[in-house]
Amino acid sequence: MKKVSIVGGGGNVGASAGLYLAERGVADVLLVDIVEGVPEGKGLDLLEAGPVRGYDSRVSGTHDIADIAGSDVVLVTAGFPRKPGMSRTDLLTKNAEVVGGIAQSIKKHAPDAFVVVVSNPLDVMTYHMRKITGFPPHRVMGMAGILDSARFRAFIAAELGVAPTDVQAMVLGGHGDSMVPLPRYSTVSGVPVTDLLPAETVNRLVERTRKGGGEIVALLKTGSAFYAPGASAIQMVEAILLDNKRLVPAAAYCDGEYDLRDVYVGVPVILGAGGVEKIVQLPLTEAERQALHASAAEVRSSIEELGG
Numbered sequence: 001m002k003k004v005s006i007v008g009g010g011g012n013v014g015a016s017a018g019l020y021l022a023e024r025g026v027a028d029v030l031l032v033d034i035v036e037g038v039p040e041g042k043g044l045d046l047l048e049a050g051p052v053r054g055y056d057s058r059v060s061g062t063h064d065i066a067d068i069a070g071s072d073v074v075l076v077t078a079g080f081p082r083k084p085g086m087s088r089t090d091l092l093t094k095n096a097e098v099v100g101g102i103a104q105s106i107k108k109h110a111p112d113a114f115v116v117v118v119s120n121p122l123d124v125m126t127y128h129m130r131k132i133t134g135f136p137p138h139r140v141m142g143m144a145g146i147l148d149s150a151r152f153r154a155f156i157a158a159e160l161g162v163a164p165t166d167v168q169a170m171v172l173g174g175h176g177d178s179m180v181p182l183p184r185y186s187t188v189s190g191v192p193v194t195d196l197l198p199a200e201t202v203n204r205l206v207e208r209t210r211k212g213g214g215e216i217v218a219l220l221k222t223g224s225a226f227y228a229p230g231a232s233a234i235q236m237v238e239a240i241l242l243d244n245k246r247l248v249p250a251a252a253y254c255d256g257e258y259d260l261r262d263v264y265v266g267v268p269v270i271l272g273a274g275g276v277e278k279i280v281q282l283p284l285t286e287a288e289r290q291a292l293h294a295s296a297a298e299v300r301s302s303i304e305e306l307g308g
């Protein structure tokens with residue numbers, strides 16, 4: 001059986017991802033967290049759900065990161081949310097410390113693993129993970145685009161009254177307000193949404209997608225979204241484990257693609273047993289290209305804030 005470790009697995013996104021993955025029955029799942037007892041407890045709880053839900057995945061938890069040894073994929077969901085009074089730069093530095101420490105451990109204990117990063121700020125943390133592990137870029141990627149496009153898909157489906165699974169959407173760029181939803185490449189069973197909805201409705205749904213994370217934070221008051229993020233992360237993990245060559249948006253290392261250099265940003269990729277097997281280069285309009293470059297420039301400036 002393949003092994004997947006979820007670092008930050010005691011938290012909301014990590015534990016949800018653990019549940020979704022266990023239910024697929026394609027890997028053993030290890031929840032790893034610094035908080036003693038929580039990953040062990042949630043791991044045991046998930047193991048005990050198996051007989052009822054009908055899965056045989058072995059789920060367990062640990063607070064010793066050395067236990068990630070032998071992992072095929074390490075999913076990293078560890079990180080702190082922004083607290084009142086904390087600046088963006090403070091958060092960037094704090095999460096870079098967390099992700100940097102985890103990167104050292106992955107390099108030491110699971111040197112052959114693929115790494116999927118979820119921690120925010122996503123694109124910068126993914127860059128940092130690759131830099132510290134020194135892994136080849138195809139083995140380190142970030143999850144944001146599947147979530148952002150899932151939100152766009154859900155909003156389009158609700159607006160049209162159609163099945164959400166019949167809606168496909170593409171969202172490029174960094175994970176944040178500067179993301180670039182592409183309505184031209186978003187369809188209902190192959191029919192472009194731009195042929196099904198008036199431009200102003202499409203624009204409204206695009207704006208809601210851009211602010212999708214904030215909408216949930218405002219409702220929850222404490223904490224941020226975790227079910228859709230957990231599910232989205234597992235789609236990436238599963239694509240690697242099962243080599244199913246999904247074409248999805250993901251934060252991938254661009255070095256020339258889309259005329260972007262030395263930056264992680266959301267682009268369409270083919271995900272399979274080789275990790276990011278290919279970055280798919282879509283023809284973009286000038287406005288789309290500029291929006292992608294502006295978004296990547298924001299990521300690049302945060303990377304430089306962290307020392308390049």
Ligand code: NAD
Nearest residue numbers: 008010011012013033034077078079118119120143144229
């Ligand atoms: P959470 O606070 O519920 O969980 C975070 C967990 O990380 C906690 O259990 C904490 O103990 C653990 N942790 C902290 N430092 C650690 C370390 N060094 N080693 C192991 N575990 C450690 O938060 P959450 O809601 O699960 O969110 C987790 C991260 O995911 C945040 O950075 C959040 O912003 C990000 N996120 C990203 C997306 C995305 O689309 N990329 C979506 C949602 C959340």
